[in-house]
Every structure is written in structure tokens, then in C-alpha cells.
Amino acid sequence: MLELDAIGTGYGKAQVLRDFSLSVNAGEILCLFGRNGAGKTTAMKAIMGLLPLWSGDVRIDGEAVGALPAHQVPLRGIGYIPQGRRLFTELTVAQNLEIGLRARNSGPEVLDEVLDLFPRLRERYRQRAETLSGGEQQMLATARALCLRPKALLLDEPTEGLQPSMIEAIRQVILRMRDQGVAVLLVEQRVDAVLSVADRVAFIENGRNGEILSAEALRADHTLVDRYVGI
Amino acid sequence: MELGPYLLLATLEGAVTAAVLALTASGLALVFGVMRVVNVAHGEFFMLGAVIAWWVASHIGGAPVWGFTAALVLAPLIVGAIAAAADMTVLKRLDYDPERTIVATIGLLYILQQATLMTYGPDARPVEPPFNQRLALPWIEWTETGLGLYWPWGLSTTSYKLAVIGAAVVVLLGIWALMTRTRIGLLMRATQLDRDMALAFGIPVERVYALVFGLGAALAALAAVLIVPIQQAHYLMGHDPLLLSFIVVIIGGLGSLPGTILAAIFIGLTDGIISVFFSPTLAKILATLLVALVLVFRPQGLFGTRAA
Numbered sequence: 001m002l003e004l005d006a007i008g009t010g011y012g013k014a015q016v017l018r019d020f021s022l023s024v025n026a027g028e029i030l031c032l033f034g035r036n037g038a039g040k041t042t043a044m045k046a047i048m049g050l051l052p053l054w055s056g057d058v059r060i061d062g063e064a065v066g067a068l069p070a071h072q073v074p075l076r077g078i079g080y081i082p083q084g085r086r087l088f089t090e091l092t093v094a095q096n097l098e099i100g101l102r103a104r105n106s107g108p109e110v111l112d113e114v115l116d117l118f119p120r121l122r123e124r125y126r127q128r129a130e131t132l133s134g135g136e137q138q139m140l141a142t143a144r145a146l147c148l149r150p151k152a153l154l155l156d157e158p159t160e161g162l163q164p165s166m167i168e169a170i171r172q173v174i175l176r177m178r179d180q181g182v183a184v185l186l187v188e189q190r191v192d193a194v195l196s197v198a199d200r201v202a203f204i205e206n207g208r209n210g211e212i213l214s215a216e217a218l219r220a221d222h223t224l225v226d227r228y229v230g231i
Numbered sequence: 232m233e234l235g236p237y238l239l240l241a242t243l244e245g246a247v248t249a250a251v252l253a254l255t256a257s258g259l260a261l262v263f264g265v266m267r268v269v270n271v272a273h274g275e276f277f278m279l280g281a282v283i284a285w286w287v288a289s290h291i292g293g294a295p296v297w298g299f300t301a302a303l304v305l306a307p308l309i310v311g312a313i314a315a316a317a318d319m320t321v322l323k324r325l326d327y328d329p330e331r332t333i334v335a336t337i338g339l340l341y342i343l344q345q346a347t348l349m350t351y352g353p354d355a356r357p358v359e360p361p362f363n364q365r366l367a368l369p370w371i372e373w374t375e376t377g378l379g380l381y382w383p384w385g386l387s388t389t390s391y392k393l394a395v396i397g398a399a400v401v402v403l404l405g406i407w408a409l410m411t412r413t414r415i416g417l418l419m420r421a422t423q424l425d426r427d428m429a430l431a432f433g434i435p436v437e438r439v440y441a442l443v444f445g446l447g448a449a450l451a452a453l454a455a456v457l458i459v460p461i462q463q464a465h466y467l468m469g470h471d472p473l474l475l476s477f478i479v480v481i482i483g484g485l486g487s488l489p490g491t492i493l494a495a496i497f498i499g500l501t502d503g504i505i506s507v508f509f510s511p512t513l514a515k516i517l518a519t520l521l522v523a524l525v526l527v528f529r530p531q532g533l534f535g536t537r538a539a
Contacts, residue, residue: 048430048431049430050427050430050431069435069437070430070431070436071429071430071433071434071435071436071437072433073431074431074432074433075433080431080432082428082431086425086427086428087428088420088421088424088425088428089424090420090424091417091420091421091424095417095421098417099417099418099421099429099432099434100432102414102433103432103433103434104433144432148432148433
């Protein structure tokens with residue numbers, strides 16, 4: 001579904017990712033795990049076309065998208081939930097969702113579906129995004145991405161700074177998307193949060209591939225986590 | 232004439248300046264707000280609007296109203312197209328880098344100005360207004376029988392000047408509706424708020440930029456078409472609108488449209504009044520001093536929300 005084939009990229013002249021490869025299947029949650037600065041967010045930006053690829057390619061459903069202009073990448077069916085939410089703060093909840101809907105011409109039934117997942121957003125529908133609480137903003141960021149009817153979903157630390165009930169709500173939505181056959185790439189810092197949802201875990205270290213393991217194996221043996229995150 | 236009627240006259244002149252300035256400056260504010268580009272060539276788009284208006288009007292025979300109407304439609308379209316082309320061929324290739332776009336638009340300023348000098352020449356040429364009735368205005372005074380009206384000599388305006396004010400109000404309402412009520416306005420605001428996220432949600436940011444740059448220039452051109460029956464077209468006429476637009480945009484808060492319009496009304500009226508009572512130079516000096524004070528004490532502008 002979503003494939004990174006030996007990509008290299010970085011900022012200015014500083015290379016962050018080197019020959020980094022990854023493959024997320026439909027109906028699977030792959031968790032990207034690594035220290036701060038290992039290149040997790042950079043990998044997501046590279047998939048979205050927000051950073052130019054220096055080498056390698058990104059494929060969605062077998063179609064190479066690495067050379068496409070950035071605004072055409074999401075049209076292939078990638079929903080992005082960035083770190084820090086990055087909502088259109090001065091726009092209302094409705095307008096934020098409309099931007100998600102128009103990207104791939106999603107109909108009103110998609111909006112209904114998304115609002116059923118997050119009933120709180122229906123109550124706040126005409127409010128400006130910046131007036132929402134942190135948890136509601138994360139819901140909106142997730143809902144905005146789901147409005148694209150994504151085939152692949154990228155989540156960058158979606159539970160950062162949220163209270164447990166919100167984390168659980170987001171977790172349920174992620175699981176639901178997986179069950180609907182969406183390929184989910186999840187970046188997460190908290191080990192317990194990862195192990196409770198992930199099907200596979202890919203480690204990243206200094207912009208290079210580490211091991212890729214099933215979550216079950218990790219649950220059985222914690223030493224690898226300690227090695228990569230160094231707790 | 233007494234002070235009262237004199238002040239009314241100055242206010243009316245100031246209102247015309249304010250109307251034209253509000254249009255010009257909102258074009259500049261739109262470009263800066265959405266694209267973060269400081270468009271130094273904005274005054275030349277204004278000048279081009281006036282020159283093209285003269286050219287169109289002089290090629291269309293018949294009553295002045297036909298030539299003027301054609302200019303009102305064609306000049307903003309042509310200038311907008313030139314600006315959009317400049318965006319796609321120059322600014323886009325600079326990746327909208329803030330410093331380099333300033334230098335590039337300075338270059339654009341001289342290219343447009345000198346090209347106009349070489350083709351249109353150094354003369355100032357008028358465009359006939361479509362209608363221009365003199366309207367005498369009454370003033371109140373105390374007479375033995377109580378409050379009475381009289382018509383002081385020299386207190387008058389023209390129907391065209393009032394139409395300029397009306398047209399500016401209509402266009403500004405149109406811009407407001409475009410930004411808040413339409414799909415394309417939504418895309419512009421999303422691009423303004425977070426360019427990367429706009430891209431991540433499939434908004435063709437490059438096309439939005441070309442459109443915004445064209446629209447900003449078209450607003451300046453439209454303002455120039457409205458003023459050219461009062462002021463005449465000349466290849467150096469872009470300087471004052473550029474200076475005043477920057478003053479207004481800085482006072483109003485960079486990129487804030489409502490702030491820009493309020494500041495344009497304030498600066499336009501004071502410019503008109505001070506010009507009538509003292510001198511136009513003093514008006515510019517005071518406006519520039521106000522900018523300095525705003526920059527020192529409230530750098531985000533009077534109505535700005537974000538730090539500039």
C-alpha cells in the first residue's frame with residue numbers, strides 16, 4: 001500500500017534520512033519508533049512531498065509519487081495528522097473539514113461518517129478551531145484527515161499532551177481505520193501506547209532503518225525497546 | 232469661506248483619497264498576508280492601470296462613458312494577468328524567499344516604469360470621466376429666523392467623486408465576500424494560515440499564489456482607473472500610492488484586511504484635510520512619522536494580531 005524505497009532527504013544540506021525503506025500494508029498499523037531527531041517526522045514530510053526526495057522513491061498502491069508536486073500527493077489518498085495538529089486556526093471546525101473534503105471530492109456522507117466518529121466536533125461545528133481544547137483540536141486534526149477517505153493515514157504523535165480519555169478515543173479511531181483496511185503509519189514516543197495498538201514496529205536510528213518486528217515479539221521481549229530508545 | 236464649509240470640503244477630498252487608498256492598500260495587504268511577499272512593484276501596477284485606462288479609453292470612440300467602462304473592466308484584467316505572469320516566472324522561482332522577492336519586485340518596478348516611459352512617454356494624459364456634474368453643497372448658519380441653509384461659494388463636489396467613493400465601498404465589500412463566503416477565499420485563507428498544511432490537503436498553493444498576486448495588482452489597477460479622471464495618467468504616478476499603501480498596511484497591521492481599510496480611511500482623511508489646510512508634504516511627513524511611532528510602540532500594527 002504505502003512503500004518507501006530507500007529514500008534519502010534532509011533540510012538544506014543536512015541529510016536526515018539515508019536509504020530509508022518502509023512498507024505499510026493495507027489494514028495494518030505500523031509504528032515508527034525512535035529517539036528524538038531520529039528522522040520520524042522527516043519521513044512523514046518526505047511522504048507528503050513537503051521535503052524533496054534526494055534519492056529513492058515513495059509509492060502508493062505501486063504508483064510512484066516522489067516526483068509529484070506536493071499538493072498532488074494527498075490526492076492519491078494520504079491523510080496526514082501532523083505533530084502539533086497544525087489546524088487552520090482562524091477557520092471554523094466546518095471550514096477545516098471542508099478543506100479535507102474538497103481535496104478528494106468527498107461527499108456529505110463522508111462528513112457525516114467522520115462527525116459520527118467525533119460527536120464533539122458536531123457540537124463545536126461553527127466555532128473557530130483555535131477556541132477548541134487540546135483534545136478537541138486533535139479530534140479535528142484527525143477528522144480533517146479522515147475527510148480525504150484516506151487509503152493510508154500518517155499520524156505524528158497523535159496522543160502527545162492529551163488526557164487518557166482522549167488518548168483512548170483517538171486509539172479507537174485508529175483501530176477502526178485499520179479494520180476498514182487503511183494502512184496506518186504511526187509515530188509515537190510512548191512505548192505502552194505503541195505496543196497496545198501496533199501490528200508491527202519499525203525502529204529508526206540516525207535516519208537509517210533499524211529492525212522491524214511484530215508487536216507481539218516486542219511485548220514478549222522489552223530489551224530491544226530499551227536499546228533503541230535508551231531508557 | 233468659514234472654517235466649517237472649508238472642513239467639509241477637505242473631508243470630501245480626503246474621502247476620495249481614502250477610497251482609492253483603501254483599494255490599493257488592500258491589494259498590497261492581500262499579497263503580503265497570503266504570500267508573505269513585500270511587493271515593492273505595487274505602485275507600478277497602479278500606474279499601469281491608469282496608463283492602460285487612458286489607452287483603452289482613447290481607442291474607443293463615442294461617449295466617454297463607453298471608454299471608461301471598457302477601461303474599468305480591461306485595465307484590472309490586463310494588469311492582473313501581467314502580475315500573475317510575473318509571479319509564475321519570477322517569484323515562484325525564488326521560492327518566495329522574503330528578501331529575494333523584495334529585490335525582485337524592485338527590479339519589476341523599474342522594468343514596468345521604464346517600459347511605460349519608452350512606450351507611453353513622459354506626458355500626463357487625462358481620461359474623461361463618464362459623468363461629472365458639479366454638486367453644490369449647502370451649509371448651515373444662524374439667521375434671525377433660526378437655523379438656515381445657505382450655499383457657500385466654492386463648496387461643491389462632483390457626482391464622479393461621490394461615485395468613486397461608492398465604487399470603492401462596493402469593491403471592498405466584494406473582496407470581503409470573496410474571502411469569507413467563497414470556496415476560493417477559503418483556500419486563500421488556509422494557504423495564508425499554514426502553507427505546508429494547505430499542500431498536505433491538496434490545495435494547489437502555486438495557483439493560489441498566482442491568483443492572489445494577480446488579484447492584488449488588479450485591485451491597484453482598479454483604484455487607478457477610478458482616480459485617473461481626477462488625476463491624469465503619468466509614468467511616475469505609482470510612487471505616492473506605494474508609499475501611502477505601505478504606511479496604511481503597517482499601521483493597520485500587516486496582512487489584516489479590516490485593519491488596512493480602517494487605516495486607509497484614517498490616513499486618507501487626514502491626508503486630505505492636512506493637504507487642504509497646510510500642505511501635501513506636511514501630510515506625508517505626519518503619516519510617515521505615525522508609521523515610525525506605530526513601529527516603535529506597536530510593531531504588529533494597530534489591528535494586527537500576530538507579531539510581524
